[in-house]
Amino acid sequence: MNAASPRILVIDDEPQIRRFLDIGLRAEGYQVLQAANAEEGLALAATQAPDLVILDLGLPDREGHEVLRELRQWSRVPVLMLSVRDAESEKVRALDLGANDYVTKPFGIQELMARLRALLRDRLVAEDPETAPLYDDGRLRIDRLRREVHLDGVEVALTRKEYAVLSMLLAHAGRVVPQPLLLRKIWGPTHAQDTHYLRIVIARLRQKLGDDAAAPRWLKTEPGVGYRFIDAPQT
Amino acid sequence: MSAHASDAVTEPLPSRRRSGLGAYAYATLATALAFVLAFVADRYLSVANLALIFLTAVLAVAVRTRMRVAVYTAVLCFLGYNFFFTPPRYTFTIDSADDVLTVGLFLVVALVCSRLATQLADKVASLRAAQVRASALLELGQRLTADRDEAALHAVTVEIAARALQTTTAVLVREGEPSAWRVAASAPHTPTLNPYDLAAADFCDRLAAPAGRGTQRAGRAHAWMIPLHADARRHGVLALFDAESRDLPDSDQRHLAEAFARTITQALERTRLAEALEKARVEGETERLRNALLSSVSHDLRSPLVSMIGAAGTLSSYETQLPPEERRQLLDAIVEEGERLDRYIQNLLDMTRLGHGELTLRRDWIDAAEIAAAAIERLRRLHPQQRIDAQLPREPVLLYVHPALVEQALFNILENAAHVSPPEAPIHVHVAADEDELRIDVTDHGPGIPEAERERIFDTFYSVARGDRGPRGTGLGLSICRGLIGAHGGRVEALPTAHGGCLLRMTLPRPEPPEVDA
Numbered sequence: 001m002n003a004a005s006p007r008i009l010v011i012d013d014e015p016q017i018r019r020f021l022d023i024g025l026r027a028e029g030y031q032v033l034q035a036a037n038a039e040e041g042l043a044l045a046a047t048q049a050p051d052l053v054i055l056d057l058g059l060p061d062r063e064g065h066e067v068l069r070e071l072r073q074w075s076r077v078p079v080l081m082l083s084v085r086d087a088e089s090e091k092v093r094a095l096d097l098g099a100n101d102y103v104t105k106p107f108g109i110q111e112l113m114a115r116l117r118a119l120l121r122d123r124l125v126a127e128d129p130e131t132a133p134l135y136d137d138g139r140l141r142i143d144r145l146r147r148e149v150h151l152d153g154v155e156v157a158l159t160r161k162e163y164a165v166l167s168m169l170l171a172h173a174g175r176v177v178p179q180p181l182l183l184r185k186i187w188g189p190t191h192a193q194d195t196h197y198l199r200i201v202i203a204r205l206r207q208k209l210g211d212d213a214a215a216p217r218w219l220k221t222e223p224g225v226g227y228r229f230i231d232a233p234q235t
Numbered sequence: 236m237s238a239h240a241s242d243a244v245t246e247p248l249p250s251r252r253r254s255g256l257g258a259y260a261y262a263t264l265a266t267a268l269a270f271v272l273a274f275v276a277d278r279y280l281s282v283a284n285l286a287l288i289f290l291t292a293v294l295a296v297a298v299r300t301r302m303r304v305a306v307y308t309a310v311l312c313f314l315g316y317n318f319f320f321t322p323p324r325y326t327f328t329i330d331s332a333d334d335v336l337t338v339g340l341f342l343v344v345a346l347v348c349s350r351l352a353t354q355l356a357d358k359v360a361s362l363r364a365a366q367v368r369a370s371a372l373l374e375l376g377q378r379l380t381a382d383r384d385e386a387a388l389h390a391v392t393v394e395i396a397a398r399a400l401q402t403t404t405a406v407l408v409r410e411g412e413p414s415a416w417r418v419a420a421s422a423p424h425t426p427t428l429n430p431y432d433l434a435a436a437d438f439c440d441r442l443a444a445p446a447g448r449g450t451q452r453a454g455r456a457h458a459w460m461i462p463l464h465a466d467a468r469r470h471g472v473l474a475l476f477d478a479e480s481r482d483l484p485d486s487d488q489r490h491l492a493e494a495f496a497r498t499i500t501q502a503l504e505r506t507r508l509a510e511a512l513e514k515a516r517v518e519g520e521t522e523r524l525r526n527a528l529l530s531s532v533s534h535d536l537r538s539p540l541v542s543m544i545g546a547a548g549t550l551s552s553y554e555t556q557l558p559p560e561e562r563r564q565l566l567d568a569i570v571e572e573g574e575r576l577d578r579y580i581q582n583l584l585d586m587t588r589l590g591h592g593e594l595t596l597r598r599d600w601i602d603a604a605e606i607a608a609a610a611i612e613r614l615r616r617l618h619p620q621q622r623i624d625a626q627l628p629r630e631p632v633l634l635y636v637h638p639a640l641v642e643q644a645l646f647n648i649l650e651n652a653a654h655v656s657p658p659e660a661p662i663h664v665h666v667a668a669d670e671d672e673l674r675i676d677v678t679d680h681g682p683g684i685p686e687a688e689r690e691r692i693f694d695t696f697y698s699v700a701r702g703d704r705g706p707r708g709t710g711l712g713l714s715i716c717r718g719l720i721g722a723h724g725g726r727v728e729a730l731p732t733a734h735g736g737c738l739l740r741m742t743l744p745r746p747e748p749p750e751v752d753a
Contacts, residue, residue: 029647071325088639106577161752174529187752196633200751203602214625215610219326223609224599224639 009033011041013060021054024109030116038062045071052114056082057094061145065090065097073096073169078119079205082107088224095178095225102176102225118174125136133172137231140218142170145154156208161186165201166229169219173231176222198225204228258402264306265292270315282320282334284289286341289316298676305349313342368491371399372498379502388506389420392473392499397422399495400475400488400730407436408471414455419471426476447474449483459484461496465504467558473499499528526613536579539572546572574617578650582711585643589718596637596722600749603632603673607666610645618653622661632668636723644719644727647712648677648739655681655737668745675741683737689729693717716741 008030010021015036021147022032035041038059045053048172053071059063068079081102083091091102101115135142141150147163149156158166164186169177180192202219206212211219220228269292273285289312297305307518317327321334329335378391389406397404405421408430415437418425426432435453440444447456458474473496475484484492488553535633536665547564554562604627634641652662660680684692717727725743732738 093614106573165491177601189750194600194749196749197752199600199605199633200631203604206604207629213602213604214611214623218609221605223605223642 005029005031006051007031007033007048008116009035009041009044009048009053011035011038011053011059012056013037013058014056016058017082020109021112024113028113028116038064038067042067042070045077050077052116053077053079054082055099057087057090058084060168065094068094068099070096080112080119082113091225092178092180095176096180100175121174135173135231142166144170151209158205158208159201160165161197161201162205162208165198166205169227169229170231173229176226176228178226182226195200241636255542260305262296262300262304263311266308266315268292269312270319273316277320282322285320286316286337289313289341290345294352296396297349298356300353302350302353306346307351309342309345309349314337316341352674360713364487367399368487368494371395371491372494374496375495379498384418385503385506388499388502392495393420393422394674396473396492396495400484400491402484402488403476404492405458405474405476406471407460407474409440409469410615424476426457426474429457432458432474434709435460436472436474437601439497440469445489448477448481455481459489459492461493463496463500463503465500468504468507470500470503477710493713516698518695527713536576539576539579542572543569543576581643582647582715585719587717589715589722596640598635598637600633600635601638601641603634603666603668603675604628604745606634606636606638606642606645607664607675609642610649611664613642614648614649614653617650618658619658620658621653622659623664624661625647625664625666627666628668632673632745633748634673634743636743641723641743644716645675645677645741647716648741649712649725651678652679652681652713652737653740655679657681671745673743673745675743676738677741678732678736678738680734680736683731683735684729689731692729693727713739 008025010025010032011017012021013036018034018036022034025032033044033050035044038061041053041055041059045052053066055067059067064081068081070174071077071079078100079098081091081094081095081099082105083102093104100119103112103115133144135144137196139152143149144167147167149158149163149166165182168182168185179195179198182198183194184194187194191197202221203213206216206219209218211217213221216230220230220231222228261444264291269289273288276285276288287620293305293309296308314327315339317329319530321329321338323330329338351726375392375395378395379388393404393406403421403424403426406419407416407425408419409415410417410477414433414437416428416433418428418543425508428436431453435447435456435458438444438452439536443462443464444452445459445461446452447459449459457478458476460474462472463470473492475488475492477484483489543629546568550557550562550565557565607625607627611625612621614621647649649662649664656662656679662680663678665674665676693716713727720727720741720743723743725741727739727741730738730740
C-alpha cells in the first residue's frame with residue numbers, strides 16, 4: 001500500500017456500509033480506517049490524522065452534529081457527511097458546522113468517489129480557496145482581480161449581487177455552498193432566511209450565462225441545501 | 236343555512252291574561268267609565284237602553300280578563316244600574332215590574348256574555364300560543380338539521396328556546412363525575428349553577444324526570460330541568476332559569492320546553508349516529524387501504540428484493556463460470572433494483588405521511604425552473620436513455636412551496652411518463668406561468684389513458700390495484716403526486732393529447748411576488 005495515498009476514515013455504525021466503502025475505497029487506492037461509533041471515530045481522527053472523514057449523521061452513541069462540532073475544534077480535515085433524503089435542514093446545519101460536503105443515502109459509489117476527489121483536490125491545491133484569482137475553462141472566464149466575467153469572449157454585465165454569488169460559488173468550486181451561508185455573506189446576517197433573493201440571482205445568472213437549470217454546465221442546484229459551481233464537466 | 240328561518244317566526248308566548256288585582260282595578264275602572272257614560276246618556280235614553288252601556292263594559296272586561304273578574308263586573312254594574320238608574324233612584328228597590336225584568340235580564344245576559352267572551356278569548360290565546368309553539372319548533376327543527384356538531388345544536392336550541400320561553404334557558408351537560416355539570420350553552424344570559432341546581436340536574440338526569448324549582452326534587456334550585464334522553468343515551472338536561480321564582484313554570488312553558496327537549500334530543504342523537512357511521516366508514520376505508528397497501532408492499536418491495544437476491548446469489552455461486560457480459564448484467568440488475576426499492580420506500584413513506592395528516596409543509600421560496608430541473612435530473616440518472624425535451628420559462632417564477640415535495644410529485648409524473656413511453660419518443664416538459672398560476676405539463680407518447688380512467692389513475696385504490704404488476708410501475712406515485720400538490724393548494728389532472736399520448740398537468744398557485752434585492 002502506497003504511503004502517499006490519502007487515508008480516509010469511515011465513521012458509520014452499519015458494518016455492511018463500512019464493508020462496501022472499505023472495498024470501494026481501497027479499489028480506488030485509498031487507505032481506509034474504520035470506526036463503528038462516535039467515540040472510536042474521534043479517537044482515530046485524533047491519533048491517525050486522516051486526510052478525509054466520511055461521517056454518518058445517525059450514529060448510535062452521539063449525534064453526528066455533535067461529533068462534527070467536536071472534530072472542528074481541533075481539526076480542519078475535510079468531512080463528507082452521509083445523510084438521508086428529506087433531511088435538508090439537517091444537511092444545511094451540518095454544512096454550517098463545518099462539514100465540507102454530503103451525499104444522500106442511498107448513494108452510488110461513483111457519486112461518492114467524485115465528491116471525495118473534489119474535496120481532496122481542494123486540500124492539495126490550497127488550504128484557502130479564496131486565493132485562485134482567475135478561472136477560465138475556455139468558455140467562461142472569471143477574473144476575480146478585475147471583477148470581470150466573460151462568456152465566449154464577450155463581457156457579461158453582472159450586478160454586484162450576481163457577481164458576489166458567482167464569485168463565492170467559484171471560491172468553493174466543486175463543493176456545495178449552503179444557501180444560508182450565501183445569504184449571510186452576501187446580503188448580511190439579517191437576510192439568512194430570504195431565500196427568494198438567492199433564487200432570483202441564480203435564475204438571472206443562469207440567464208446571463210446561458211446555463212440550463214435542467215442540464216447545468218456551471219451552476220448546479222443542490223435541492224434544499226444550496227448551490228455548487230461545476231468547475232469540470234462531471235463524468 | 237339557517238337564515239331563512241327568520242327571527243320573526245318566533246314570538247314570545249302571548250302574555251297571560253290578567254287576573255289578580257290589576258284585573259279587578261281594570262274592571263272597576265271600566266265600570267266607572269260605563270257609569271259616567273250612563274249618567275250622560277241618561278238625559279237622552281230610556282232606563283232600559285242604558286243597560287246596553289253596562290253590557291258593553293262587561294264584555295270589554297270579559298274578553299281581556301278571567302271569568303271571575305267578568306262576573307265581578309257584571310254584579311257591580313247590576314248593583315249600580317239598580318241603585319242609580321232604576322226608579323226609585325238611589326235605592327235598591329225597584330218600582331215597576333218592567334224594570335225588574337230589565338235588571339234581572341241584564342244580569343243574566345251579562346253573565347252569559349262574559350262566559351262566552353272569556354271562552355272565546357281563551358281559545359284565541361291558546362291558538363296563538365299553539366301557533367307560536369309550532370313555529371318555534373319548526374324553526375328549531377329547521378336549524379337543527381342545518382347544524383351538524385353538538386356545540387352548534389346546543390347553541391341554536393338555547394337561542395330559540397330562550398326567545399320563545401322568555402326566560403334564561405341553558406343546556407347542561409355532565410362532565411364525568413356526578414354533580415360535575417357544565418353549562419354547554421345558554422341564552423340570553425349565562426347562569427351560575429348553585430349546589431341546588433347541580434343537585435336538580437343530577438336528579439333530572441338520574442331519574443329521567445323533571446326536577447328543580449316547583450318539583451319535589453331539589454325544589455330550591457333556580458331552574459326547572461327536564462332530561463335530554465334518547466333511550467339509554469343521556470345528552471344532558473334542558474334548564475329553564477328564573478332568578479326570582481321558585482315555582483313551576485306554567486303549563487305553556489313546560490309543554491313548549493318538553494317539545495324543545497324532544498327535538499334537540501333527536502338532533503343530538505342523529506349527530507351521534509352520523510358520527511358513528513362516519514367513523515365506521517373511515518375505519519372501513521382505512522382497513523381497505525391498509526390491506527391494499529400491505530398487498531402492494533408485499534409485491535412491490537419483494538419483487539426488487541427477489542431480483543437482487545437472485546442476481547447476487549447467482550454471482551456468488553457461479554462467478555467464475557459466467558462470461559463478463561453476464562456478470563455485468565447481474566451487477567447492474569442489483570443496482571437498478573436497489574434503486575427501485577428505494578423509490579418505493581420513499582413513496583410509501585410519503586403515503587403514510589399524507590394519510591396520517593402528518594405532512595408538514597416546510598415552505599421556502601424556490602424558482603419553478605429549479606424544481607423542474609431537479610426532477611428531470613433525477614429521471615435522467617434513472618433512465619439515461621430516455622429523451623426529455625424541457626422548456627423552462629426564461630424569467631424566474633418564484634413559488635412558495637415545500638421544494639422537495641413538489642419535486643417528488645413532478646418526479647412521480649415523469650417516472651410514470653417514462654414508464655409508458657417508448658425510449659426513442661421524448662417526454663415533453665413544459666413549464667409556463669401566468670400571473671396567478673404555474674403550470675407544468677408533462678406529455679408522453681405512450682398509449683394514453685381512456686377517458687373513463689383519467690380520473691381514476693389518481694385514486695389510491697386504483698393505483699394500488701394496478702400497482703406494479705408491470706416490470707417498472709410507479710405504484711402509488713400518481714395518487715401521492717395529487718396528495719402532495721393538493722397539500723400546496725394546487726391540482727393535478729390528466730388530459731388527452733392530439734397525438735394519443737397523455738398529458739399530465741400540474742397547477743400551482745403563484746404567491747404575491749416578494750421584494751427582491753438582486
